Amino acid sequence: MNGENSLTLCSTDNFVHIIENLEELQNTQDYPILNELLSEPGICKIGADLKEIIKAVAEKTDIQICGNLYDVQLMHYVLNTEISHNINFIVKQQLSIDIETITSNSKEEAKDLFSGAAEETEEQKKERKKKSAALCALMPIVRDELEKKLSGDRVYKEIEMPLISVLAQVEMAGVKIDTRQLKEYSKELTAQMNEIEQEARKLADDASINLSSPKQIGILLYEKLKLNPNVKKSVKGNYSTDETTLNELKDTHPIVEKILEYRNLKKLLSTYIDALPLLINPKTGKVHTTFNQALTSTGRLSSINPNLQNIPVRTERGREIRKAFVPSDPAGCIVSADYSQIELRLMAHMSGDENLIAAFNSGKDVHAATAAKLYNVSVDEVTAEQRRKAKTVNFGIIYGISAFGLAERMEIPIKEAKEFIETYFKTYPGVSRYINAIAETARKKEYVETIYGRRRYLKDINSRNANVRKFNERNAVNAPLQGSAADIIKLAMIHVFARIQAEHLKSKMVLQVHDELVFDVVPSEREAIMKIAKEEMENVIKLKVPLTADCSYGENWLQAH
DNA sequence: ATAAGCACGC
């Protein structure tokens, strides 16, 4: 094991058990011993989901966990994002040991155990030791695999390992929500929703129709009102009633608009306005999301309980919710810093396309610059409509475009979409070559990589099924872009966090939303935080195009944009 | 309990 001393941190559901692999140290509930072991940089820490353990220890003690963090689950994720990282499954698979039987303590029992007021049963202790030993045995196996893939080892050690503690701190900091604002907004929108429900029911001539039921809506629109006799059913025999479909029916009957509006209000109320206040931790008065660091296939984080990465911003009604995300000190502010067009910039960098690089280097709006080239006009002559179309294509490129998909989105015939893509590739021939090259690489290696070497395996890239193959080809294009962006912002978080610590600032990083970092800033630190965020985000890596982060502040998250 | 449908973000 590298000669490195190690400590295995083993948690059951609600409680952290500290297990040392030195037999003579038995009583690890003892604070001085715990402190010495956990804060010793020379002792590496082994476990699964160490972020949870770091948080639990921080909540109950003032101990700082130091030393290398070997999170077997996270290491396994870096090895291959596509497969299961369920720790019980991995242990069973690699060691043929079953640790799924381990009993977990109730919250109350866990509390008592930690304070030393109660003791584990012999049975619990035995199972815990078994799990700990399994993790300890598994770690070097997974680490050897990582070291075999040199880039994977680098991704783990330079990105994921240092990010664990940063994320733990971000989650613990939490974000302040103005509940009173949400409660008032809830009253307002609920009233509106009820009114619309009444109107819709009247129009439907059905006093009890459930507007939240796509099935009932489908029957109403297509069987009772016969709005579209040519409507096709899904494979499961259901009518489609989603937003795109209903927008096409808008002019045929007034109820369609009511349904859309009802859905919009219902979504905002049930997912955000009414749900968020219930998730406020009474101890801290804040909402604390959990970032899943070992989940997405591309290397992005995800956010749950609550998901704070999908707070509305698109519509006026939705944006209102962001006003409730406020600084914890009323005299402070929210600072938001977001990367501008990071994925498209990465496309410019990775493809090396001279025209796309030039578009970014001109410092002009890239969608307008693209439109200028596509329509063969000067940048100031580009119309809003031309820019919108160019923007759609730019996004399409990142997602692995098809003529049909583009035609749908731009509401133009497939033939035109085809021509549009051809023009795009003529404008940016390097992009065209890159897309072909990355697909070829993917077919040969059955994986693609980010700038830092994070892999996404594409095991079905050579499938005989053309649909499956095409799907994998889109992933081959998108994963290096989305994944490199994820790597870059993760590194930025590590650097920003280090600066905040080094400069002894009190403000806190509270959210990451894929290309954006959000800070809860105390009154005197606004300029310092904005400077640090911009500097660290922009200087993570030198690309062939500038990497820019736009930074602003306000008295809430909405104003900080 | 689980799946399907829908809608929110990047």
Add this chain to the structure above:
DNA sequence: GACGTACGTGCTTATA
């Protein structure tokens, strides 16, 4: 002839 732009989470209804 089908498929048809990446990555997520969560709410609600319907079905088993």
